[in-house]
Amino acid sequence: MAHQIVKTQFVADLKPGVTVDTVLLCADVKCRQTRNGSYFADVKLVDRTGEISLKLWRYSPEATLGLEPGACVGVSNVQVEEYGGSLQLSQDTSSFGRSITLCDVSQCDLADFVPATPRDIDEMAAAVLNAVSGVSKKPIRCLLQSFFGDPEFMARFREWPAAIRHHHAYSGGLLEHTVNVLHICRQAAQQYASADWDVLCAGALLHDIGKVQSYDYERARAAAAMSLSGVAVEHIVLGMEVVNRRIAELVSDCPDRGSCASPCWTPGLTLELAHLLASHHGALEWGSPVQPATIEACILHHADNMDAQVNKFERTIRESFASGEGEYRYSELVGRTVWVPSRSEFRE
Numbered sequence: 001m002a003h004q005i006v007k008t009q010f011v012a013d014l015k016p017g018v019t020v021d022t023v024l025l026c027a028d029v030k031c032r033q034t035r036n037g038s039y040f041a042d043v044k045l046v047d048r049t050g051e052i053s054l055k056l057w058r059y060s061p062e063a064t065l066g067l068e069p070g071a072c073v074g075v076s077n078v079q080v081e082e083y084g085g086s087l088q089l090s091q092d093t094s095s096f097g098r099s100i101t102l103c104d105v106s107q108c109d110l111a112d113f114v115p116a117t118p119r120d121i122d123e124m125a126a127a128v129l130n131a132v133s134g135v136s137k138k139p140i141r142c143l144l145q146s147f148f149g150d151p152e153f154m155a156r157f158r159e160w161p162a163a164i165r166h167h168h169a170y171s172g173g174l175l176e177h178t179v180n181v182l183h184i185c186r187q188a189a190q191q192y193a194s195a196d197w198d199v200l201c202a203g204a205l206l207h208d209i210g211k212v213q214s215y216d217y218e219r220a221r222a223a224a225a226m227s228l229s230g231v232a233v234e235h236i237v238l239g240m241e242v243v244n245r246r247i248a249e250l251v252s253d254c255p256d257r258g259s260c261a262s263p264c265w266t267p268g269l270t271l272e273l274a275h276l277l278a279s280h281h282g283a284l285e286w287g288s289p290v291q292p293a294t295i296e297a298c299i300l301h302h303a304d305n306m307d308a309q310v311n312k313f314e315r316t317i318r319e320s321f322a323s324g325e326g327e328y329r330y331s332e333l334v335g336r337t338v339w340v341p342s343r344s345e346f347r348e
Contacts, residue, residue, distance in 0.1 A: 027069055029068060078100075127183075184303035185200050209242060209243065280304050282302075
């Protein structure tokens with residue numbers, strides 16, 4: 001039986017000056033050129049807590065055979081550096097095979113190496129199903145059940161990231177983001193009595209459903225990329241198409257169509273839900289074809305944006321800050337300096 005590699009050091013533990021002695025998963029390798037014309041490899045290394053860049057100077061692909069997405073990379077006795085507000089590792093390509101080595105993937109536990117939500121997947125999935133069962137308008141409940149009650153769809157929805165690089169860009173990120181938006185919308189609906197909770201709930205659960213089609217994701221390689229559909233029409237259009245198609249299928253193929261006492265989908269309700277998906281980015285320059293025109297669309301947009309922005313802060317603090325307080329540093333992810341104030345003066 002092969003010896004299993006036990007990870008005791010994670011990306012979240014890495015700070016400037018820390019000596020790295022761990023195994024990480026290679027998620028990407030890009031060959032780049034310096035200003036003086038020499039080549040280097042920009043290697044994206046990840047584990048479940050985050051990512052860090054490895055720069056291999058004087059790069060030659062022939063000298064680093066096997067260094068590719070999906071490879072497990074051992075890093076030994078390499079100090080963490082800080083450059084441009086980001087942490088990185090820096091080595092000459094000649095170190096490959098010594099301080100930088102390849103490890104047997106079969107000896108590694110994938111759960112340690114693939115960036116993933118820190119939240120419990122089963123609990124979040126249960127929150128989605130509970131919200132669906134609590135919808136009072138039967139047409140909306142039937143639509144939501146057709147998605148979230150489908151085991152094949154839920155298997156992908158539970159695993160998919162919510163973005164390639166920005167917010168919730170890790171396994172389970174789409175589910176985490178959706179649940180967060182759902183909770184924020186629920187609080188807003190309790191605050192503003194004129195908001196229709198059933199409609200808003202549907203918007204919260206379905207607003208990013210197109211991302212299941214707009215991204216290609218291979219969990220074993222921690223590799224997420226835009227799909228051809230995502231490049232061509234992006235997730236908002238894809239989401240509207242799949243939802244409108246599902247509504248049409250429910251209306252035409254429902255076995256209870258002749259006996260159900262509840263009214264079915266109307267053109268007005270269909271248009272209202274389509275508007276939620278179309279406007280959830282909030283502004284034309286942010287990718288929405290229209291701006292929010294209903295109170296539910298307004299709430300959904302702000303809930304979506306709030307969770308996306310807060311997640312960037314959470315990831316920056318989790319991946320780039322030491323455990324001590326009072327730190328501040330520039331974050332490329334947030335696009336400005338992030339500060340973690342000291343709370344010691346409030347402690348007894």
